[in-house]
Amino acid sequence: MTGGKPCVLFVCVHNAGRSQMAAGYLSHLAGDRIEVFSAGSQPADQLNPVAVEVMAEEGIDITTATPKVLTTDAV
Numbered sequence: 001m002t003g004g005k006p007c008v009l010f011v012c013v014h015n016a017g018r019s020q021m022a023a024g025y026l027s028h029l030a031g032d033r034i035e036v037f038s039a040g041s042q043p044a045d046q047l048n049p050v051a052v053e054v055m056a057e058e059g060i061d062i063t064t065a066t067p068k069v070l071t072t073d074a075v
Contacts, residue, residue, distance in 0.1 A: 013041055015039055016051065
């Protein structure tokens with residue numbers, strides 16, 4: 001937990017699609033009740049534009065998210 005709130009870390013290899021989408025959905029549904037993080041073992045340079053488009057169709061904006069490297073601090 002961070003700051004007294006539960007936290008969730010979504011992980012995938014490139015942190016450009018699936019984990020960003022999962023984080024976007026949880027952030028949307030949980031609001032500020034849960035701290036949401038995502039990371040990848042080999043992060044891409046940018047988000048997958050298809051993931052951004054699909055999330056926008058759901059009314060969820062992930063355009064400010066960036067792929068991040070998975071570190072021991074993140075875990």
